[in-house]
Amino acid sequence: MTILRAPVLALLLVSSLPAVAFAQAPVPPAERAVGRVLTIDECIAIALEAQPSIQATLYDYAAARARVREAFAPLLPQLSGSASATRSSSTVPSTSTTTGRTVTVAVSRQPADTFLAQVQLSQLLFDFGKTLAATQVARKLAEVSAEGVELQRQLIALTVKEAYANILLAQRLIRVQEQALERAELNLSSAKGFFDVGTQPQSTVVRAEVDVANAKVDLINARNALRTARVALNTAMAVDASTQTDIKDNLEYEPTTIDRAALRAEALRQSPEYRQARLQSSAAEARVQVASRNFLPNVSGTGAYGGSQLELNPNWSLGLVFSWNIFDGGNLIAAYEEAKANLGAASARVRVAELTLIQNLEQAQIAVEAAQERIQAARVLIASAQENFRLAQGRFDVGVGTILELTDAQLALTQASNTEAQALADYRIALAQLDRAAGRR
Secondary structure (H helix, E strand, O other), X not given: OOOOHHHHHHHHHHHOOOOOOOOOOOOOOHHHHOOOEXXXXXXXXXXXXXXXXXXXXXXXXXXXXXXXXXXXXXXXXXEEEEEXXXXXXXXXXXXXXXOOOEEEEEEEOXXXXXXXXXEEEEEXXXXXXXXXXXXXXXXXXXXXHHHHHHHHHHHHHHHHHHHHHXXXXXXXXXXXXXXHHHHHHHHHHHHHHHHHOOOOOHHHHHHHHHHHHHHHHHHHHHHXXXXXXXXXXXXXXXXXXXXXXXXXXXXXXXXXXXXHHHHHHHXXXXXXXXXXXXHHHHHXXXXXXHHHHOOOOEEEEEEEEEEEOOOOEEEEEEEEEEEOOOOOOOHHXXXXXXXXXXXXXXXXXXXXXXXXXXXXXXXXXXXXXXXXXXXXXXXXXXXXXXXXXXXXXXXXXXXXXXXXXXXXXXXXXXXXXXXHHHHHHHHHHHHHHHHHHOOOO
């Protein structure tokens, strides 16, 4: 490698870093989240814009890019200036001509008598690629930091999707519990009427009252779940937790077909964790190069120009510096061995990241398929439970059925409705986790 090519290659390394858009300051998203019904895409957009954890990773990436320039800086000319001024005084002995005795006479000099100013220039001419290798390490670490930004964005998007689905689930469960409460109150009214005319015992009324109380408790729990889910969504969007966020209901079943081979290839290509592991391995390999080249010497050129004394009499110098650390107590050898060990660990972690990625992907695929099957089964269960409740209601109304039979049928219908709502929410969450495992937002 020639001397002239080194700075050019280093500049190319710096300029080839991926570009990430920086937000100067998070924009308060409250006005975008209040007074309108938000879609899932709008919620994710608000979160990606305002979430402070993403802002933190963006600043981390900015620091990593600055470290690339720091690593590259030794290849550029180094210019420095210095100036100094001192005031000196000295004493000299002299003999008095009148008394014949030796006396001391003080002599002072002005500060400008020892004034010195100069400009120094140095340029690294050749270091066997040590600085370029260090720049390559910094560049890889900057790319790791960039993947960290994308990772944080994907995690926030997943959090928003999960909170969004939990809100819709809570709303669905509230409607189910409201219907269950209406049925329980209607049954209580019928039981009281039958008791008043003497066709049903008082235990029928008591059992119906218990069902009404249980339905009220379940409704309270569902409403609390809605408040908790809304707090989670607001926090993910960096909105005040007490904001009354309204979202669009998308808790509907849309069948999904999964191509496992294509999804795995996409995940290995897009997963930020896997790409981070590979970049860390590349950085460790570059560190080995740096450690091995530290055994070699450096060649630098130096020059200085300046002046001294009051008149600033010009003086200049040129020099060539050859430096070589011949023995340092084994520090360089230990550093090289450490770099090789770190490379082995980083290579192993690439395999760990791949195995973890495939595991998460398979688990997400299984969850999606299981949720689809549960939705189908729940819908069959709801149809059967509705028919069973209709028959039990009819038998109770004509006086041939018991309150126990009716309440069991009502409970089965409520549980079937809850099962369908939970399966729909789990399906949406499983799809979100599948996107996350595949490296999507």
